[in-house]
Amino acid sequence: MAGELWVAVMVAAAGTLLMRLLPLVWMQRRLAREDSQGGTAAMPRWLGVLGPVMIAAMLGASLVPAAGTLNAWVATAVGGCVTLLVWWKTKSLGWPVVSGVVVFGVVRFLNFVVI
Amino acid sequence: MSDQAISAGGRAWVSGVRDATPLLGGYIPVAISFGLIANQAGFSSWEAIIISLVIYAGASQFLFVGMVASGAPLWLVVVMTLLINARHLVYAPNLAPWLNGNRWWFWLMHGLTDQVFALAHTRLPALPPSERLGWFTGAMLLAWFSWVGGTALGAFVGQELTGRWPLLNDVMPFALPALFVVLLAPRFTSWLWAAALGCAIVVALLFAANGLPNMAIPVAALLGAAVFFVMQSNTRAEV
Incomplete structure (x- = not known):
């Protein structure tokens, strides 16, 4: 990896850490100032909206299958539905992801076997 | 200690x-x-x-x-x-x-x-x-x-x-969208959130499917947030 690429990695790493850390410092100072122990201080509304819509955008972008075939799209749709169903049943993180990946794989595998 | x-x-x-x-x-x-x-x-x-x-x-x-x-x-x-x-x-x-x-x-x-x-x-x-x-x-x-x-x-x-x-x-790689589905599913708590999140998903999907994956996330997120605030202000105005 070239020198400038290392710099890019380190800047991205430092920036990510600061984005996780600085808001904590800010909020702790704000809480101390307000002397509101145990309460949840109000966040700017736009910040609370931007978080979930960013994750939604990541989901949309990640849904496009690398293969780009009809079978890959069908596998994505079926895998996504199974992920959602298993989440609905279990309300957990691990099992829905594992189930979705397995079903996606089965649909893709069937395509290889049939064709 | x-x-x-x-x-x-x-x-x-x-x-x-x-x-x-x-x-x-x-x-x-x-x-x-x-x-x-x-x-x-x-x-x-x-x-x-x-x-x-x-x-x-x-x-x-x-x-x-x-x-x-x-x-x-x-x-x-x-x-x-x-x-x-x-x-x-x-x-x-x-x-x-x-x-x-x-x-x-x-x-x-x-x-x-x-x-x-x-x-x-x-x-x-x-x-x-x-x-x-x-x-x-x-x-x-x-x-x-x-x-x-x-x-x-x-x-x-x-x-x-x-x-x-x-x-x-x-x-x-399907583990990635599956993970996002699980993270996002609990956020669909109202029509307002469903519209904003649905908009962001569809816009990002369209951008990425048309060869613009790098623009997909920021553009879709901004549009999703815009939908949220526009719908919220319309709801308040009706009330």
Whole structure:
């Protein structure tokens, strides 16, 4: 990896850490100032909206299958539905992801076997 | 420190590790596919591991190696990586009421990923203050090491795995959208949120499907947020 690429990695790493850390410092100072122990201080509304819509955008972008075939799209749709169903049943993180990946794989595998 | 305090701290660590164990199902497959994809994008195995170690932010790492491989300017790569990670700005302030002034919290924020935040937001309020630091440390370290370990697995033996089972390379990346589905599903709590999130998903999907994956996330997120605020103001106006 070239020198400038290392710099890019380190800047991205430092920036990510600061984005996780600085808001904590800010909020702790704000809480101390307000002397509101145990309460949840109000966040700017736009910040609370931007978080979930960013994750939604990541989901949309990640849904496009690398293969780009009809079978890959069908596998994505079926895998996504199974992920959602298993989440609905279990309300957990691990099992829905594992189930979705397995079903996606089965649909893709069937395509290889049939064709 | 008394034996009782050490014992309580140890229990809290174990409790954190136990609570974070379900995260492995989501982290390891995605990390393996990251190791593989980073290799395919021209990064060495150790470079992929270091990226996972220091950046430690799933989706943005995929974007980082993808943009570098496509020859994008490095300043744009960094800006886009940070833009994707900007959602992390909202996490720590939400946890702040349950964190004390211990300086270790600042370093532990490196592990404040989407999933660790979701877990901590639920568990920290239920724990005694003396156990929160230990719990978070255990949960955060397990998640971090599983991510780095999964990357190493994908980077070192991923090629062999995909050589023997080529379909694996095609299947493993699906762990990423599956993970986002699980993170996003609980957010559909009203028509307002459904419209905003649905808009962001569809717009990002259309951009990415039409060969504009780098623009997909910021544009879709801004449009989704715009839908949220426009619909909210219309609802208030009607009332």
